[in-house]
Structure formats: C-alpha cells, structure tokens
Amino acid sequence: MSKTPLAASLAFASLLGLSVLAGPAAADDPLSAPYHIDIGRISVTALSDGQIPVPLADIMRGEPRPEIEAALARAGKQSPVTLAVNTYLVAMPDGRLVLIDTGTGDLLGPKLGHLAESLKAAGHTPDEIDDIVLTHIHADHSGGLTRNGKAVFPKARLHVAERDAAYWLSDAARAAAPEAARRGFDEAIAMTAPYRETGRFATFADGADPVPGLQSILRAGHTPGHSSIVVSDGGEKLVVWGDITHGEFVQFAEPEVTIDFDVDQDAARQSRLAAMEDAAAKGYLVAGAHITFPGIGRVTPGSNGAAYGWEPVGR
Numbered sequence: 001m002s003k004t005p006l007a008a009s010l011a012f013a014s015l016l017g018l019s020v021l022a023g024p025a026a027a028d029d030p031l032s033a034p035y036h037i038d039i040g041r042i043s044v045t046a047l048s049d050g051q052i053p054v055p056l057a058d059i060m061r062g063e064p065r066p067e068i069e070a071a072l073a074r075a076g077k078q079s080p081v082t083l084a085v086n087t088y089l090v091a092m093p094d095g096r097l098v099l100i101d102t103g104t105g106d107l108l109g110p111k112l113g114h115l116a117e118s119l120k121a122a123g124h125t126p127d128e129i130d131d132i133v134l135t136h137i138h139a140d141h142s143g144g145l146t147r148n149g150k151a152v153f154p155k156a157r158l159h160v161a162e163r164d165a166a167y168w169l170s171d172a173a174r175a176a177a178p179e180a181a182r183r184g185f186d187e188a189i190a191m192t193a194p195y196r197e198t199g200r201f202a203t204f205a206d207g208a209d210p211v212p213g214l215q216s217i218l219r220a221g222h223t224p225g226h227s228s229i230v231v232s233d234g235g236e237k238l239v240v241w242g243d244i245t246h247g248e249f250v251q252f253a254e255p256e257v258t259i260d261f262d263v264d265q266d267a268a269r270q271s272r273l274a275a276m277e278d279a280a281a282k283g284y285l286v287a288g289a290h291i292t293f294p295g296i297g298r299v300t301p302g303s304n305g306a307a308y309g310w311e312p313v314g315r
Helices: 005-022 065-074 115-121 139-145 162-168 171-176 179-196 265-282
Strands: 035-039 042-054 081-091 097-100 131-133 157-161 201-204 214-218 227-233 236-242 285-288 296-301 308-312
Touching: 035 227, 035 236, 042 115, 042 227, 081 115, 081 285, 139 179, 157 162, 157 179, 162 171, 162 179, 162 201, 171 179, 179 201, 236 265, 265 296
Parallel strands: 097 131, 131 157, 157 201, 236 285
Antiparallel strands: 035 042, 042 081, 081 097, 214 227, 227 236, 285 296, 296 308
16 A cells, blocks of 8 residues: 655645745736535535646656656646645535635645635635535645634634544654654644634544535545545535546546555545546536636546546536
C-alpha cells in the first residue's frame, strides 16, 4: 500500500511557494460569481475560494511525466496548471444552511482565501451557516474555518469523518509522521480547535449522514476519511466529490493517475475508479473541488482512448 504523508506535505509546500510567487489576484483574474443549481427542493450554490497554480506534471504519478504533459497539452494546458478551489453552500428545505468545505483561509497565499467574499456575493454571511461538512481536513478544505485563532463561523457545528479526525487530530499520528509532514497535522488541529473547544464538533461514521438530509460515501485514499457528500431530493442527485480529481485535464481520461497529495495512493486510485464508474453509469451530477468553477457537471463515457470524459453544466 502506497502511503505518502511526506510527499503530500511537500506537495502542499510547493503550492504555497507557487501561490506566493503568483502574487495577489490580478484585475483580469476576477473572482467567479456564485453559481446556483437546484436539486429538487434543495438549492446548491458553488462558491469560489480562488484559484492556484499547481505543478501537476511534477506531482502526478502512475504515468511517465511526458504522458502527463501530453494529456495536459491535449486539454490546452501546461504545468503549472491553474486549478480552482470550490466550496458548496447547501440550502436545505427546512431553512438550514450547510457549507461543504471552507477553502484555504490564509494558509495558501493571496490568490486564495476568498470564501467570505463569495458568500457575501451569494447574499449570506458566515454567522448564518448552521453546519459545516468537510470532505476531508486538508488545508485547502479546512483552512477557512478559523482566522487568527477564532472561528470564522460563530454558530456552525463542524462535521468531519471519523477516520479523518482519528488521523489528522491524533498526537500519535503526528509524532509518527516525518518532520516535514507535521505541518498538515498542526494545521488540522489549529483549524478545528475553536469548534472542538466549544462543543461544536462532531464526527460521522463511514457512509453515515453527516447532517440530516445529506449522505456520505467513504472514498478513502486521498486522506483516510475522504468522503463525498450526497445531495438528493425529488429524484435528483448531486454528489460533492471532494478531491476525487485534481482538475479535469488528466484524471478523467486516465483515472489510475494519482497525485502526491494522496495519503494512500493505491486507495485513492480505487476510490476514483469507483466514483467515476458509478457517476458515468447513473448519470447524476457531481461537483469537484478543483474542477474549473463551478466544478459541476457529469462524467461521460470516454472516447479516443480516454476512460471517461467531463461535461460541465451549461454545455
């Protein structure tokens, strides 16, 4: 089993460097406006936290680098590739507001951390959020929870998969990790602390409902408890994938390609294959945290040697 907490930590360090070098968001790189879609009686709003250049050709595994570069070229891209960081606001029929993932906060540089702006553009404020569900605890999903040691969402209850909490919040797991990998544990502990310390923290078991009305699917590998969140109502369905893919440029065509962010690359590969097979066979919508904003679309059967394709909403 390929477990790579050190590689994942170093990959995140490379992201921080690229983000800082990229500097503040340019005038020609505006924040994407919120995108709304209804799933039965449930309203889902895609919110942009920003975007970041990612050196995919350096950190993707499973194919030789020239093959990764060729796949990117076919998509009109070259490494580093600018990837989105998307979060999703779910308005439940009973009025509850559930936020799925929180972006990066101030952990990954000035190109990111714009969730509050997107939330405001959607007509909401952080103090309106009732629940937060994390697909996993990586910094680009949990970083927006806390700023300057205080909870950004003052009344929200935080929900995290049991497996992720047991790993990232464990002193023993941190101690066993290589020194260079401990930053990820420290960030997870710091970002969740204001919620844990005020009794606003809960975990959910494999496949359990994190909050009433939403379901989870364990898609482990990217992290131990990485989970997709299912939004369904009235026969309609959207699965918020989390990090099943990093962009739509390589891993749809070649789903066996992994990335250094994966804690367990073998398990991540199997989770991606299962997620794509199910989505392609059943035709429901999916939402990806790092697919071009709003990150919502359908997995399609592949062509010209590709395993799968991607059909964004609105096309």
